[in-house]
Amino acid sequence: MGQSRIFAILSTVVVTMALIPLAYLLWRTAGAGTGVVDILLDARTFRILMNSVLLAAIVTALSAVIAVPLAFFTVRTDLPGKRFWSIATALPLTVPSYVGSFIIISAIGPKGSIIQNLLMPLGIERLPSIYGLPGAVLAMTLFTYPYILLTVRSSLQNLDPALEEASRNLGYSQKETFFKVTLPHLRPSIAAGGLLVALYTLSDFGTPSLMRFDSFTRAIYIQYQSSFDRTAAAVLALMLVALALTILALEFRAMGKASYFGSSAATRRPPSVIELGKWRLPALMFTASVVGAALVFPMAVIGYWLVRASFTDEFIRGLLQLTVNSIYVSGLAAAVAVLAALPVVIYAVRYPGRFSTLLERMTYLGSGLPGIVVALSLVFFGANFATSLYQTISMLIFAYVVLFLPKAVGTIRTSMLQINPRLEEAARSLGSGSLETLQKVTLPLVRPGLVNGAALVFLTTIKELPATLILAPIGFRTLATRIWSATDDALFAEAAAMALLLILASGIFMSIILKQEAQ
Amino acid sequence: MTIIELKNITKRYNNTPAVENLSFTVEEGEIFAILGPSGCGKTTTLRLIAGFDMPDDGELVLAGKTVADKGVFVPAEKRKVGMVFQDYALFPHITVRENIAFGLKNLDDKEKDAIVENMLQFVGLSGLEERHPFHLSGGQQQRVALARALAPCPVTVLLDEPFSNLDADMRTQMREEMIKILRKSGTTAILVTHDQEEAFAMADRVAVMNNGRMEQLGTPEEVYHYPTTGFVADFVGKADFIDGTIEADGIRTEIGLFPNNTRLEIGEKVQVMIRPDDIEIEPAGTGCAVIKDQQFKGSEVLYTLELPREKYIHSVLPSTRTLPAGTRVDVKARPVHLVAFQNGKAVSEKS
Numbered sequence: 001m002g003q004s005r006i007f008a009i010l011s012t013v014v015v016t017m018a019l020i021p022l023a024y025l026l027w028r029t030a031g032a033g034t035g036v037v038d039i040l041l042d043a044r045t046f047r048i049l050m051n052s053v054l055l056a057a058i059v060t061a062l063s064a065v066i067a068v069p070l071a072f073f074t075v076r077t078d079l080p081g082k083r084f085w086s087i088a089t090a091l092p093l094t095v096p097s098y099v100g101s102f103i104i105i106s107a108i109g110p111k112g113s114i115i116q117n118l119l120m121p122l123g124i125e126r127l128p129s130i131y132g133l134p135g136a137v138l139a140m141t142l143f144t145y146p147y148i149l150l151t152v153r154s155s156l157q158n159l160d161p162a163l164e165e166a167s168r169n170l171g172y173s174q175k176e177t178f179f180k181v182t183l184p185h186l187r188p189s190i191a192a193g194g195l196l197v198a199l200y201t202l203s204d205f206g207t208p209s210l211m212r213f214d215s216f217t218r219a220i221y222i223q224y225q226s227s228f229d230r231t232a233a234a235v236l237a238l239m240l241v242a243l244a245l246t247i248l249a250l251e252f253r254a255m256g257k258a259s260y261f262g263s264s265a266a267t268r269r270p271p272s273v274i275e276l277g278k279w280r281l282p283a284l285m286f287t288a289s290v291v292g293a294a295l296v297f298p299m300a301v302i303g304y305w306l307v308r309a310s311f312t313d314e315f316i317r318g319l320l321q322l323t324v325n326s327i328y329v330s331g332l333a334a335a336v337a338v339l340a341a342l343p344v345v346i347y348a349v350r351y352p353g354r355f356s357t358l359l360e361r362m363t364y365l366g367s368g369l370p371g372i373v374v375a376l377s378l379v380f381f382g383a384n385f386a387t388s389l390y391q392t393i394s395m396l397i398f399a400y401v402v403l404f405l406p407k408a409v410g411t412i413r414t415s416m417l418q419i420n421p422r423l424e425e426a427a428r429s430l431g432s433g434s435l436e437t438l439q440k441v442t443l444p445l446v447r448p449g450l451v452n453g454a455a456l457v458f459l460t461t462i463k464e465l466p467a468t469l470i471l472a473p474i475g476f477r478t479l480a481t482r483i484w485s486a487t488d489d490a491l492f493a494e495a496a497a498m499a500l501l502l503i504l505a506s507g508i509f510m511s512i513i514l515k516q517e518a519q
Numbered sequence: 520m521t522i523i524e525l526k527n528i529t530k531r532y533n534n535t536p537a538v539e540n541l542s543f544t545v546e547e548g549e550i551f552a553i554l555g556p557s558g559c560g561k562t563t564t565l566r567l568i569a570g571f572d573m574p575d576d577g578e579l580v581l582a583g584k585t586v587a588d589k590g591v592f593v594p595a596e597k598r599k600v601g602m603v604f605q606d607y608a609l610f611p612h613i614t615v616r617e618n619i620a621f622g623l624k625n626l627d628d629k630e631k632d633a634i635v636e637n638m639l640q641f642v643g644l645s646g647l648e649e650r651h652p653f654h655l656s657g658g659q660q661q662r663v664a665l666a667r668a669l670a671p672c673p674v675t676v677l678l679d680e681p682f683s684n685l686d687a688d689m690r691t692q693m694r695e696e697m698i699k700i701l702r703k704s705g706t707t708a709i710l711v712t713h714d715q716e717e718a719f720a721m722a723d724r725v726a727v728m729n730n731g732r733m734e735q736l737g738t739p740e741e742v743y744h745y746p747t748t749g750f751v752a753d754f755v756g757k758a759d760f761i762d763g764t765i766e767a768d769g770i771r772t773e774i775g776l777f778p779n780n781t782r783l784e785i786g787e788k789v790q791v792m793i794r795p796d797d798i799e800i801e802p803a804g805t806g807c808a809v810i811k812d813q814q815f816k817g818s819e820v821l822y823t824l825e826l827p828r829e830k831y832i833h834s835v836l837p838s839t840r841t842l843p844a845g846t847r848v849d850v851k852a853r854p855v856h857l858v859a860f861q862n863g864k865a866v867s868e869k870s
Contacts (some may be wrong), residue, residue: 162608165571168595169602170622170671180621184612 010343021377067148092294093146098206106492148193155189203370205466248368305496330461333400341408375470415449528577552722570595601668609652616648622671744856760790798834
């Protein structure tokens, strides 16, 4: 049997398994008959749809308004402390949505929050509610705008300076050039980043659930918990998937366009620096206030609760157990995801063809599947077909791998594409068999990609909430699920301690990724 | 009328001069080439003229107007200087038509359309106006870039290594087309290139630059046949330098006696520049040289000859006959334009 055959079979198995949740959901909904139509036409369904779309639209628009000027300031201008700001403005991305919501609720929430505590002596028992749309918008925008920031920034860095020079040369001032050349050049990357924000906002469970905003994810969870007939949850889940996959398809188009717009310049020159002049102070204030709200404020809130808290030994022991649990499942998920991704990548990159490309593309479907949907589908599936796996760690890991396989595939693919196939051919010509070549040449060279992919999956898994909440064995809790429930129960000091541990654990692994990239 | 005038222009980057004390003028309708190796300052010169960089010293006059001097700096967008960039820098987000119309400001749509139509025909791209740049071939992109630069009727067009991104056969074709277009429109142009063949084929005059300084300025024939420095002699074509001594009856060298066209005293040492096409060889058992190596180049053969004093010279001969390596030959040098050098400077008088 040829090597290509082995990879074809392995890839097919991986992709088929990754498709189980979506396929099962479709099959199950189709089997529900006319009930489906009733749910689709229900006024409440329409309201949920509108809520989700509204939330995604507002968060995306606000994120763009914040991110585009930040990208411009940190790449193209003489903003003081540019290097510091470019790191600081991207960091809020590492704050999970439910931690962000915890921070906002525990700081300015109506009852028991920092502000309310401070105002207590004045006899103020309750603050105006931030729950609902305003709170959800605030929490999502503050911690997702970096998606747009990062795509726009790389597009600005890739802009061929000759384009702006050509415009100047044809009679346009610096300002006119910005609106006629620079901004149009950025449009695809703003779209690509914006779609990422929209996709994230739609799929996120933590914020809508904590902010009590009836978007799809919260409605699905409530529906799943509160009724025996789970058809309604399934229908809502499918609607959400349809919406998310539409956005994902648009995202791929936008990304393709963005790469068209990239520089083809053989002689790369760095982008020219624009002097801010009298705009220096306003630009600095804008940048500092974003970093203040999205980075300094969260740290201050966590610090506030930690300083005030006095934890029992029992709680601290529990904390340790939670951390171990989080690292344990995330580590397992990272290892399995990388092992599953490897054959798919090797098959797609080394044996390019219609079938192998199709398989690789299919794995990307997972990035359009919200965690709550995968979890829900696997609950049905487990209860009906795989009772022995139902509520086991294996089922949880399986959900993680379905969700995060695209991340592993993407990272390993990038690394694999950098390996010159001539190296493998050289090994073959020097007498190594195909498996020996894989082991002696390909794998060692692709190793940084494997480590990066594993670290990325680890980081994402440790922050994952809805699948963990629904699929974890009874009594098995992680930092993520406990932060969520503690916030919901207004146990802010406990949530703060766990949030800190989560951030520390993520931070350590983030530095592994950065170290790898530096090499 | 003088269109471009550089007076003692100096530009430094981090205190190392990229262009030093450069002066030249370009007349209306002239095609002027700046030739030199990479890093010689030719692209910097172009960017200074376009207004992308500010000279540290010296004066720059465009069409009678000072655009750069002490306390004067006219920004790029006010100079009316067209530029064809090395990578063309076509705007990827708009069509060919919109690219060409980009520099046409303060005109109504009808006038713009008329000019664009005209330009498209002029550069032979009619029918491609609704395409986006990335759907065009390299040669087509080049023509769009030229049309875009010419459309606003600039006082001059600057061409930065315009053919370096094209295949060899495409290059010759585009070169001919571009000369035709520039001549037909009477455009004053500066071409920057490292390819002497390109500079000779296109330009009325060539400035050879090295290390930020101008080595020589002249017509292609002058530069090729009467190089004023050893650097120019070597850069514009293959050249060998043979040691010679001034004697009463001429310049004595290993391969024969040449007429003395210098004013040097008898006994002075010089180097005589010999181009490979000036050397003829004839097999002879008593010859003074041996063929060390031969390279077949199609229509001609390049021979490397070893002279008695361990010095090599080259000869190019038609490939109708080839001589194998190791053949002992007689060497006859018939330089049409004899140039002798002393310390890297030409000492011959022009005939």
